[in-house]
Amino acid sequence: MPGKPFQSKLNPFLREIYELRGQAPPVSYQQIARHLKARHGLEVSANGIFSFVKARSRPRVVYAIAPAFVAHAPGARPPALLAEPPSPAPSRRPRYTLGEDF
Numbered sequence: 192m193p194g195k196p197f198q199s200k201l202n203p204f205l206r207e208i209y210e211l212r213g214q215a216p217p218v219s220y221q222q223i224a225r226h227l228k229a230r231h232g233l234e235v236s237a238n239g240i241f242s243f244v245k246a247r248s249r250p251r252v253v254y255a256i257a258p259a260f261v262a263h264a265p266g267a268r269p270p271a272l273l274a275e276p277p278s279p280a281p282s283r284r285p286r287y288t289l290g291e292d293f
Contacts, residue, residue, distance in 0.1 A: 199243055200233065200235070201233075201235065201239070201240065201243045204227060204231070204233070205247075207227075208223060208240065208243070208244065211223050211226065212244060219237070220237035220238070220240045220241045220244075221237040223237070223240050224236060224237045224239075224240055227240075
């Protein structure tokens with residue numbers, strides 16, 4: 192394999208970015224970019240820092256209410272009526288009237 196694999200120029204500042212994002216409220220990516228430029232002379236965009244953080248973060252869990260809870264909720268409709276019936280496709284008239292000659 193020729194050459195070294197790609198390494199981000201932000202790798203040496205991983206701990207610093209982690210601590211800034213871990214504050215409550217987290218420091219914005221734009222402010223982190225300004226901080227890195229002022230303290231270390233590193234030119235990087237806010238989007239570059241966002242991509243760096245996103246690539247090193249775990250996937251987020253998306254929570255949703257289970258259908259079983261909705262079916263048994265007070266005032267809930269019966270399960271058969273939870274889904275709306277499909278509406279019929281709208282009827283369309285032809286734009287042009289073509290005679291028999293066409």
